Amino acid sequence: MLEIKTLSKHFGGVRAVDELDFTVRQGEIFGLIGPNGSGKSTTVNLVTGIFPPTAGEIIFDGRDITTAQPHVTLDAGIARTFQNIRLFNNMTVWENLWVAQNSAEDKKATNLLSRWMGGSRKAKSQVEEYLEFSALADKRDELAGNLAFGEQRRLEVARALAAKPKMVLLDEPAAGMNREEVRALDERLRALKARGITVLLVEHVMELVMEVTDRIAVLNFGQKIAEGTPSEIQNNQAVKDAYLGTSGD
Amino acid sequence: MDEHLVSILTNIGGFTFIALSAYLLLLTGEISFGQQAFFGIGAYFSGIVTAMWGLSMWAAIPLTMLAAAFSAGLVGIITIRLRGLYFSIATLAFAEMVRLALVGTTWQVKIDGEMIGPNGSEGLGNIRWALDNNIEANDFMWIVLITLAIVMGLFFLMERSRLGSIFRTIGADRLLAETQGINVTAYKVAATALAGAIASLGGIFYAHAQTHVYPENFDVMLGVHSLAYGLIGGLGTALGPLLGVILDIGFLEAVEWVQGYRMIAFGGLVAVLLIFMPRGILDERRVHRLRMAFRTRKTEPPPAKTHDPAAS
Structure with a gap:
């Protein structure tokens, strides 16, 4: 690989x-x-x-x-996480995952304009799945910068996952x-x-x-x-x- | 409506465009000291289109915005590798080059017995489209404000969209955005071009409201102000730069008893805010809090989930 x-x-x-x-x-x-x-x-x-x-x-x-x-x-x-946590602290947990959906598959699925507007409904529903995976569903509207340390680490992994x-x-x-x-x-x-x-x-x-x-x-x-x-x-x-x-x- | 008020509102409209253009670049993490160049290009180009070529302002708007987007895009491409201070200096240098080029350019043609066209430091006069079409100051104000409303509406749409979030991610952490699959270079050039087009709109209206523009109108102070508007009003929403313009032009410049102290008050305001609210009054965190407060009032919060063992 x-x-x-x-x-x-x-x-x-x-x-x-x-x-x-x-x-x-x-x-x-x-x-x-x-x-x-x-x-x-x-x-x-x-x-x-x-x-x-x-x-x-x-x-x-x-x-x-x-x-x-x-x-x-x-x-x-290839997706990655960082040794020193790197998140978009002024964005919510949900937004952090939403903007990370840039896989070749997602790019192919819809045209540029609709991706600019928000991406497909399917992509958005997949965000829920990543939230579940990292046990962050109840933190979705919290700003990433306000999360506890362990939660931030989990969000990084969820974000890597969002890149399929x-x-x-x-x-x-x-x-x-x-x-x-x-x-x-x-x-x-x-x-x-x-x-x-x-x-x-x-x-x-x-x-x-x-x-x-x-x-x-x-x-x-x-x-x-x-x-x-x-x-x-x-x-x-x-x-x-x-x-x-x-x-x- | 009172004449003084009309001219203030028209000015607020015009300057909000250049404030929005600086704000868009601030979102992507770049401090441009050169947006006045595109304001100036907008004023001159549209003035040439209406006064020299005899087209209407409605034709001049798209033509000028295209020209400004094109030149701004070129600046964006040239400055691709420059970051931070170096980008700021490059944009400042470009704006000064444009201003000096305008000072050095004389290109006049005889129209109805009058010499019309850019005339060095004498500027470009006779931009009389509004007068010739009997558009009163009051009507012109509405044209500016309605256009501003449309542009603000597009900004709000962008800020709710993924594109807006992409711009913000680039500004927040360029490297992180890149590793997440965002072609930062392409988006930066696009943002620069878009910002140029928006600034030129301000120039178009400024030129057609004033009927005469000079190269000195587009000096560094205009660029500094346009940056300061976003930094004062806040970088969390497009209402931020509008708030900055209203504070400056609507209050400091318009209210008589503070008039003489405008620059002192403005400079002090910038200094105080940079210390206590480095991302302005309406910054991202405050905007988020307001948004959440608004949302919970509309809909009840979802019931608290039972504790998930995987979460610990």
Whole structure:
């Protein structure tokens, strides 16, 4: 589904991502972990076209999106969330989902003018579904900026869903959540998978990653140091060294 | 109606167009110091169409709006890569270029023994369409106000539509809008062109009410005012810029006992509001609260849902 081929991104002399290779298979939950500054968020930003890579290729669903702009990557079927919550705070929950319905499918379904006016009735009714999915139905008219932290995180996931993605990239969706919220997120990720959506999960909360992912790639200093199933990763010496800071000594 | 009042209302109408054009760009997150250029282009172009070519103002309106949209669209394309302060400076530079070009342009033709056309800093005179057609100041005011009502109506429609929300998302968080599949570049150029056309409407009416316009009418102060109207009145609804214009022209300029202090009061108002209400009197949050209050009064709120375990 998503093929990353010898992908590199240098910021000046810093190799934020360095000849990275991995492939996310259709329908799986793929974890991307690593210590702070290991290049996880940079990888997500490269895939979603926030900035172009220095070298390498990104192939999604058979389509080369290496230098595609953000709105084109969404067209291709990739939606994302942000490490620091990003919502339209001055818009209601409902509006946040409504303006996010920009999938290629929705664009094809109606002409530009009727999309400008409000989109199809079907699209609007789907907003209700996303509200249900993220348990935000009773907050629909609340301004996004007034929501509690956990609700804002849920809204971000619902918004990614509103783009009818083939794949979602979640950048630390569990950051700052308590144990119960993490458990609810776990269920929600499985629900995404059940809908046939491929998930790339960047996360620091290990209990969630080990619990929910099918496979994991571990980054350190922009390079992949390990890849495998959660149990393989847990027993990998290079990974332990990277996290405990004993490598290279 | 009292002559003084008619001229004030006509002015309020005319200047609300340029305030709305600056407001539209503010929605998309851009501060333009150059909307006076399109007001000026509107005044000159429409003046040329009616005074030199002898067409009616009704023909001049669509022609002028197209010309203004085209030139504004070009400015939008040229400034695609500029953001924030750089965009502001570029628009200001463009507006000054237009003004200086008008100062340097003389293009007159003899019509009925009179020289008519732009004449450098002497401006463009004899825009007599309203006089020639016996349209009284009172009637002209109604033409302006009805056109304003139509444009305001379209703004309200836009603000309730998805297009309005798209403009707002671009202004609120450009990158987020982009990752949500919005072609920000295309919408920005479209907004710039649209804003140019709206500003030119103000210029058309200004020229035909004044019958004589000068390049100096379209200097930086006009642009600064048009921005300030939205920032004072509020960026939550198109009523905001209208409120700003009414406060300035309807009160500060029109009421005798504050007249001498207009610029002091106006500047003070802008400064105070920027500190206490950075997005104006009718900002997004206040507009939302009003809308919700209005809605619950019309319909009872839905019964509270039983607690959803998945929500915790």
